[in-house]
Amino acid sequence: MLGSTRTELTSSAAAELFSLSDAQMRKRIGDLIGGGAGPTVDAYSRANPGASPSDLYFLIASDYRYSGPVMTIADRRSALRKGPVFLYYWRWETPVDGGRLKSPHTIEIPFAFDNIKAATRLTGGGAEAMALADKVSDAWIAFARTGNPSTPKLPAWTAYNSADRPTMVFNTTERGRERPNPGSAARHLQGDVVDIVRSVRLQADVRRPAEAGRYVILKNALMRANHPAGTSYQHGRVARIGAEHQRL
Numbered sequence: 001m002l003g004s005t006r007t008e009l010t011s012s013a014a015a016e017l018f019s020l021s022d023a024q025m026r027k028r029i030g031d032l033i034g035g036g037a038g039p040t041v042d043a044y045s046r047a048n049p050g051a052s053p054s055d056l057y058f059l060i061a062s063d064y065r066y067s068g069p070v071m072t073i074a075d076r077r078s079a080l081r082k083g084p085v086f087l088y089y090w091r092w093e094t095p096v097d098g099g100r101l102k103s104p105h106t107i108e109i110p111f112a113f114d115n116i117k118a119a120t121r122l123t124g125g126g127a128e129a130m131a132l133a134d135k136v137s138d139a140w141i142a143f144a145r146t147g148n149p150s151t152p153k154l155p156a157w158t159a160y161n162s163a164d165r166p167t168m169v170f171n172t173t174e175r176g177r178e179r180p181n182p183g184s185a186a187r188h189l190q191g192d193v194v195d196i197v198r199s200v201r202l203q204a205d206v207r208r209p210a211e212a213g214r215y216v217i218l219k220n221a222l223m224r225a226n227h228p229a230g231t232s233y234q235h236g237r238v239a240r241i242g243a244e245h246q247r248l
Helices: 008-012 015-019 022-033 037-047 053-080 117-123 127-146 182-197 209-215 218-224
Strands: 002-005 087-090 167-170 232-234 237-239
Touching: 002 053, 008 053, 015 053, 022 037, 022 053, 037 053, 053 087, 127 167
Parallel strands: 002 087, 087 167
Antiparallel strands: 167 232, 232 237
16 A cells, blocks of 8 residues: 655745745746646646645645656556555645645654544644544554455545556545536546656656656546545546545
8 A cells, every 4th residue: 555645745845935936836847857847837737726836836746756656656566466556645634834734745644543633733633634534544454454445434445557546535624615526527637638648657766857747747637636535536436525625
């Protein structure tokens, strides 16, 4: 079982990264991924309407540094066929520090161990976090016991495969309107960008700037953008257990 969070890099970011202008964001993304930076930023902007330049920077950089390599690992492990692989994507946002960290690196750990109150500096310690920890910790326990994290408290967690990339999205916050048809939204997004990322892979230990601009939008294209809170996703089909985050 492996996964990543939506904004891995916020926890270690310099203060100026939280107030980037559009030009500053585009330059940083260009420096990070090389060719294809413009289409990548455009794709993330379409997938995340209302996102600030800093929001877009953290989403793209986090996917490039973490979610992309994690997906590569999942691809390789599932290809071995030595046992099922389960992939998750953490979207719940911490209210700590005014909410600006969103879904930082390691945010899922206190949920996995049901230690919300012992990690209030990261989780905030609220009732919402406690409720999510109840679901997440049960999944981790089930995986430790049986090798399968599926529990009655979550939608069916399908084992990962490179064709469909089924992924559990963790988020139970209710801060905005539900999208009327998230499945259609996901399919529309795929149709818009999947040609850019088709057949592209990012090696976990090798940077390939010419392909990176096409690759880093893979996470948005296939698994997460515009998905409702707490969903199990497979090729645009979702099972809702929460409400859509209206803000990033």
